[in-house]
Amino acid sequence: xxxxxxxxxxxxxxxxxxxxxxxxxxxxxxxxxxxxxxxxxxxxxxxxxxxxxxxxxxxxxxxxxxxxxxxxxxxxxxxxxxxxxxxxxxxxxxxxxxxxxxxxxxxxxxxxxxxxxxxxxxxxxxxxxxxxxxxxxxxxxxxxxxxxxxxxxxxxxxxxxxxxxxxxxxxxxxxxxxxxxxxxxxxxxxxxxxxxxxxxxxx
Numbered sequence: 001x002x003x004x005x006x007x008x009x010x011x012x013x014x015x016x017x018x019x020x021x022x023x024x025x026x027x028x029x030x031x032x033x034x035x036x037x038x039x040x041x042x043x044x045x046x047x048x049x050x051x052x053x054x055x056x057x058x059x060x061x062x063x064x065x066x067x068x069x070x071x072x073x074x075x076x077x078x079x080x081x082x083x084x085x086x087x088x089x090x091x092x093x094x095x096x097x098x099x100x101x102x103x104x105x106x107x108x109x110x111x112x113x114x115x116x117x118x119x120x121x122x123x124x125x126x127x128x129x130x131x132x133x134x135x136x137x138x139x140x141x142x143x144x145x146x147x148x149x150x151x152x153x154x155x156x157x158x159x160x161x162x163x164x165x166x167x168x169x170x171x172x173x174x175x176x177x178x179x180x181x182x183x184x185x186x187x188x189x190x191x192x193x194x195x196x197x198x199x200x201x202x203x
Contacts, residue, residue, distance in 0.1 A: 002028060002029075002031070002032040002035075003029060003032040003033070003036075005028075006025045006026070006028045006029035006032060007025075007029065009021060009022075009024075009025030009028070010022055010025045010026060010029065013025060019052060019055065019056050020053065020056045020058065022052060023049045023050070023051075023052030023053035023055075023056065024049065024053065024061070025049075026045055026046070026048055026049030026052060027045075027046050027049035027050065027053070027065045027068060028049075029045050029049075030042045030043070030044075030045035030046035030049060030068065030069075030072065031046070031068050033045060033072075034068070034071055034072045034075055037075070039072050039073075039075035039076035040076055042072040042075075043069065043072045043073060043076060046065065046068055046069045046072060047069065049065065050062070050065055050066070050069065053065065059092065059096060059098075060098070061098075062089075062092055062098075063089045063090075063092040063093040063096070063098050063101060063105065064089075064098075064100075064101045066085050066086070066088055066089035066092070067086070067089050067101055067104055067105050067108060069082075069085050070082040070083075070085045070086045070089065070105075070108050070112065071108060073085060073112075074108065074111055074112055074115060077115065079112045079113075079115040079116035080116060082108075082112045082115075083109065083112050083113070083116065086105060086108060086109050086112065089105050090102075090105055090106075090109070093105060099142075099146070100146070100148075102142050102146075103139040103140075103142040103143040103146065103148060103151040103152070103155060104139070104151050104154065104155075105139075106135045106136075106138045106139040106142065106155075107135065107136060107139040107151070107154055107155045107158050109132075109135045110131075110132040110133070110134075110135030110136045110139070110158055110162075111132070111158060113128050113129075113131055113132040113135065114128075114129065114132045114162065116128065117129060117132075129162070132162065133159065133162060136155050136156075136158050136159040136162065137159065139151070139152075139154075139155035139158075140152055140155045140156055140159065143155055149179075149182065149183065150191060152179055153179050153180065153183075153191055153192070153195055154191060156175050156176045156179040156180075156195075157176060157191070157194065157195055157198060159172075159175045159176075160172040160173070160175050160176040160198060160202070161198070163175060164198075164201075164202065169202050172198075172202050173199065173202040173203065176195060176198060176199055176202070177199050179195075180192070180195045180196065180199060
């Protein structure tokens with residue numbers, strides 16, 4: 001449905017010359033392609049949207065859009081490129097106080113650091129894993145401060161997966177279960193279904 005709405009938004013924007021809305025719809029279309037597993041096409045679509053967005057002279061939402069690009073790069077296993085994109089996103093978010101997506105940016109940074117470690121010879125692996133863990137904890141702290149429970153759940157899942165990979169099953173369970181249990185609705189959403197399955201696995 002998102003893909004359909006994005007295509008419709010692009011068509012209307014082209015018809016009426018709405019450059020900013022066209023760029024935003026292109027980024028949204030790219031996000032939908034990420035979710036469908038079409039990472040390379042998503043990267044191209046989001047980059048086009050970002051270029052169009054920047055051409056309008058606005059910075060609003062750029063950090064968020066760069067986060068979506070970083071996610072697409074992660075899916076394409078292009079970790080180093082994704083980390084460069086995230087550094088720009090984090091700089092913008094801190095500079096312009098566009099902090100609503102900050103927790104997710106730090107979570108993505110942690111995920112990309114772990115992917116980078118797995119893709120290269122693990123010489124500095126331990127310190128990189130420690131940095132990734134710090135990113136997840138930072139994401140959780142920011143999400144708690146902002147009371148953005150969905151982003152807190154995502155960060156807690158990333159931390160739990162890391163602990164699970166290290167054989168630290170109790171710590172993984174303890175990091176995730178309280179966040180999951182704080183929800184009172186939305187249990188049919190992807191994130192909550194995945195969290196429930198992971199908690200059961202860890203138990």
